[in-house]
Amino acid sequence: MPELLGNLDAVKRGMADEGLDALVAISPENVPYTAGVIVTTQRSLRDRLAIVVMPSEGDPTFLVAGQEVGYVTGRTWIEDVRSYLALDGPVDGPPVQNASPIQALVDVLKEKGLTAGRVGIEINYLTVPFHRELVEALPELDLVPCEGLLERARMIKTPAELELMTRAAVATERALMATYMTIQPGDRERGIVGHLAGNLLQAGADMPGGLFLRVGPNTGYAHPLAEDYVAQPGDLATSDVGASFSGYVSDVARTAVIGRATDHQRSIYDRLVEVHRRTIEAMTPGIPASQVFHTAVREYERVKIPFPMAFAGHGIGLHVHEKPLLSAHENTPLRPGMVFAVETRVRWPEKEGYHIEDFVVITEEGPELVTNVMDTSRLMEI
Numbered sequence: 001m002p003e004l005l006g007n008l009d010a011v012k013r014g015m016a017d018e019g020l021d022a023l024v025a026i027s028p029e030n031v032p033y034t035a036g037v038i039v040t041t042q043r044s045l046r047d048r049l050a051i052v053v054m055p056s057e058g059d060p061t062f063l064v065a066g067q068e069v070g071y072v073t074g075r076t077w078i079e080d081v082r083s084y085l086a087l088d089g090p091v092d093g094p095p096v097q098n099a100s101p102i103q104a105l106v107d108v109l110k111e112k113g114l115t116a117g118r119v120g121i122e123i124n125y126l127t128v129p130f131h132r133e134l135v136e137a138l139p140e141l142d143l144v145p146c147e148g149l150l151e152r153a154r155m156i157k158t159p160a161e162l163e164l165m166t167r168a169a170v171a172t173e174r175a176l177m178a179t180y181m182t183i184q185p186g187d188r189e190r191g192i193v194g195h196l197a198g199n200l201l202q203a204g205a206d207m208p209g210g211l212f213l214r215v216g217p218n219t220g221y222a223h224p225l226a227e228d229y230v231a232q233p234g235d236l237a238t239s240d241v242g243a244s245f246s247g248y249v250s251d252v253a254r255t256a257v258i259g260r261a262t263d264h265q266r267s268i269y270d271r272l273v274e275v276h277r278r279t280i281e282a283m284t285p286g287i288p289a290s291q292v293f294h295t296a297v298r299e300y301e302r303v304k305i306p307f308p309m310a311f312a313g314h315g316i317g318l319h320v321h322e323k324p325l326l327s328a329h330e331n332t333p334l335r336p337g338m339v340f341a342v343e344t345r346v347r348w349p350e351k352e353g354y355h356i357e358d359f360v361v362i363t364e365e366g367p368e369l370v371t372n373v374m375d376t377s378r379l380m381e382i
Contacts, residue, residue: 004036004077005160005246010153015056021117023146024105025052027125029318030150035062037075038206038247046127049101052078053108061108063101082108102130106137120146151323155315156337161248162361165317165339166370167204168245169359172252173371175199176241179213180256180382185233189215193226196241205243209320210251213239215258219353233259237382238355242320249320251341252371253357256380268346269354269379271303276344276356276376279312279326283340283360283367289330296326296344305346313342316359338362 011034015023025034028042031050039050050072051063059080064072066083073081084104109115115138123131123145135143157165179196192215197208210223215231218224219238231237235258242251257265275296282295296312315322316339324332326340340360347353359370374380 003160005158005164005248006033006036007153007156007158008034010156011054011150012056014149014153015054015120018120018144018146018149019118020056020120020144020146020149022053022055022109022112022114022119023149024119024121025054025146025150026050026122029154030122032247033150033154033318034060035072035076035078037072038244039064039068039072040207041065041068047101049130051101051105053105053112055112055114058112061112063104063108065101100133102133102137106134109138109141114141116140116142118142118144120144120149122147122150154317155323155332156335157317157339158337161317162337162339164246165248165250165359166361168243168248168250169252169371170373171203171205171245172200172241172243172250173254173373175203175205175243176239176252176254177374180237180239180254180380183215183231183237183256183258183382185231185258187215187231189213189218189229189231190226192231192237196239200241200243203243205245205250206247207244209242209244209249210240212241213237214353217350217352219255220347220349220351221353222347231258234262236265236352236354238353240355240357247318249316249318250359251316251320251357252359253343253345253355254374254376254380255354255356256382258382261379261381265352266379268305271305272344272346272354272356273377275299275303275305276342276358279344280342280358280360280367280369283334283342283362285336285362285364285366286333289324289326289332289334290328292326292334293328293330308346309343312344313340313357313360315339316341334362336362336364 034052054060061080062078216235240253279296300307311327313326343357345355361368
């Protein structure tokens with residue numbers, strides 16, 4: 001049977017705590033968490049839902065578009081895989097004769113005796129027409145949001161998740177290092193980003209995600225598209241890069257200068273490194289996430305660099321921004337097994353930008369820095 005990386009027991013406990021008769025997962029993060037398989041068309045075709053129906057008692061059912069049945073069967077631990085008829089292709093497996101994913105869901109809920117129960121569903125992901133269709137078909141069903149339940153379950157990573165995510169983070173950093181080592185004056189930004197995408201795939205990524213490697217004035221922006229800008233000596237090259245590894249995402253940022261760094265560039269970078277180091281040092285088990293944020297704010301003020309963000313880092317997993325955020329009002333205590341992307345940065349649009357982002361695991365002993373292949377203690381010159 002295929003391995004499920006996530007913690008299904010935590011999901012079940014959450015269902016019991018909230019008195020749910022069933023849980024319906026439909027988002028691109030929570031379907032793989034509960035079913036153990038990625039359905040890539042969930043992201044590219046929003047109306048092509050994949051749906052996991054998990055009753056409090058009895059076996060779950062996995063609903064996918066007909067085109068996906070052949071792929072997911074055998075890759076999910078769920079034995080009851082069913083299809084609905086998508087409009088642009090044949091059915092690969094035994095079909096449920098429904099053109100609508102919601103009608104297929106309604107049929108499964110009826111079959112499981114859940115027409116009037118208390119069912120948790122990802123309300124925020126459903127479109128208004130899909131939600132209306134479900135409510136009209138099952139008017140006595142008590143639909144309650146379950147996003148919080150699933151977020152809490154996903155906060156603490158299992159050992160299998162930690163192993164995969166650690167490999168993903170290190171692979172991403174190595175791909176970044178390989179890319180930086182080839183950048184030369186005269187290279188076009190677009191070509192540099194293309195090289196990075198290839199390095200990520202060669203490092204084991206399923207799919208490159210945020211391919212943001214900015215050069216020169218573009219480093220002053222957060223997420224610009226790659227352009228035909230030609231790299232010049234003295235330009236900064238700042239990255240914020242992620243990719244998907246078996247559905248789990250990475251998020252790493254580095255800053256380098258093409259050629260010799262100026263005193264100005266070194267001064268800003270050295271101060272950011274100090275902020276970054278002290279922020280990570282503050283991430284001890286039991287401390288509220290908000291306290292880490294306030295530590296970062298104080299450190300930015302101490303080194304006289306403007307603090308540009310609403311958070312100092314974020315949880316990461318099947319989604320790039322997971323709970324808890326390291327933000328002012330997030331009082332969730334840090335616990336062993338939590339994973340964060342801790343980011344320290346500053347930008348001046350159309351001028352320059354600096355960014356360091358690292359993968360940090362909370363352990364019983366304290367924070368563990370995983371992305372340590374590249375030496376970030378000083379501004380890299382390439």
